[in-house]
């Protein structure tokens with residue numbers, strides 16, 4: 001099975017960041033860095049997104065939100081943790097309400113260090129994420145092919161329960177003349 005090639009779309013979620021990393025993510029979308037010229041769009045719909053950018057660490061309040069966004073994204077998908085808070089909890093790691101980095105809740109594919117993470121590093125992380133996305137697409141394609149070939153539910157044209165009527169030349173002519181018996 002082949003996939004339709006499309007530009008990568010991202011969805012951005014601010015876990016519990018100080019907004020420093022979020023400003024840098026948004027800077028990537030401004031004319032200064034202009035990632036939209038590569039077709040990268042920041043979408044608000046998880047079902048349209050290929051790459052999940054998360055800033056800040058996770059706490060009891062946002063664990064369910066992070067999980068919901070991740071689960072609503074279609075396969076294949078990639079998660080990029082932006083900044084040291086999303087990577088490990090950062091300077092808030094020891095806080096009473098912090099559970100840790102994003103990988104304590106969902107699998108993370110790429111970690112972008114920094115406090116705050118610089119736009120160049122974020123773009124680099126997204127590009128690395130594209131490589132991971134391509135690998136996942138390939139694996140998913142192989143798995144779907146294998147499942148399709150091994151499936152018992154495939155339509156077998158020689159199945160006895162399926163009546164196949166093969167018209168000969170004369171049959172077709174009779175049918176056209178309305179001579180075929182019901």
Ligand code: SF4
Nearest residue numbers: 017020083085115116
């Ligand atoms: S890594 Fe630094 S800038 Fe980014 S959310 Fe954490 S404290 Fe703020």
